[in-house]
Amino acid sequence: MDTDVRQGTMVEADGLAKNFVSGDGSATRVLDVVRFAAGGGMTAIAGPSGCGKSILLYCLSGLEAPCRGSVRVLVEDLSAKDQRGLAIFRRAHIGFVFQSYNLVPAMSVLDNVMPPLTLAGRKAEPGRLSARMSRFRLIGHDDDMA
Numbered sequence: 001m002d003t004d005v006r007q008g009t010m011v012e013a014d015g016l017a018k019n020f021v022s023g024d025g026s027a028t029r030v031l032d033v034v035r036f037a038a039g040g041g042m043t044a045i046a047g048p049s050g051c052g053k054s055i056l057l058y059c060l061s062g063l064e065a066p067c068r069g070s071v072r073v074l075v076e077d078l079s080a081k082d083q084r085g086l087a088i089f090r091r092a093h094i095g096f097v098f099q100s101y102n103l104v105p106a107m108s109v110l111d112n113v114m115p116p117l118t119l120a121g122r123k124a125e126p127g128r129l130s131a132r133m134s135r136f137r138l139i140g141h142d143d144d145m146a
């Protein structure tokens with residue numbers, strides 16, 4: 001998360017549920033969360049394969065709409081946003097490294113980081129960018145993907 005909120009809860013969810021519907025119309029519940037809150041530090045979500053970690057992250061970031069429940073990120077209710085609003089909000093506040101990466105292998109690490117800033121019309125401040133790269137241990141790996 002890239003945010004000016006340094007303290008307190010950044011992400012919270014209540015009563016989240018997600019079903020997937022099969023071809024025969026039957027629904028399988030893959031997520032059932034009473035309450036989730038995170039912020040002000042690093043949070044790890046752990047559990048066995050298939051327990052719903054990725055689905056939870058998709059719901060918390062507005063990539064998937066839950067069937068039930070609410071998600072607030074930086075106090076904003078994601079369910080109040082349409083797809084365009086969600087895309088703009090994600091672009092400004094949420095960084096996501098997918099399980100299958102979804103990176104462009106022909107581009108450097110830095111070039112993979114830049115497009116959201118460019119699309120948002122923001123100028124990359126070199127000092128801030130290298131501080132972030134350093135924080136995520138990406139300094140020195142810039143040529144790895146080229």
Ligand SMILES: Nc1ncnc2c1ncn2[C@@H]1O[C@H](COP(=O)(O)OP(=O)(O)OP(=O)(O)O)[C@@H](O)[C@H]1O
Nearest residue numbers: 020021030047048049050051052053054055056099
């Ligand atoms: N598009 C989908 N349609 C139907 N079921 C799905 C879909 N995506 C995920 N699932 C099911 O939802 C459950 C949770 O999947 P999820 O990918 O969130 O697990 P995970 O905890 O991230 O697993 P892993 O540790 O292997 O990445 C699994 O049983 C999975 O088979």
Ligand SMILES: [Mg+2]
Nearest residue numbers: 053054055099
């Ligand atoms: Mg996963």
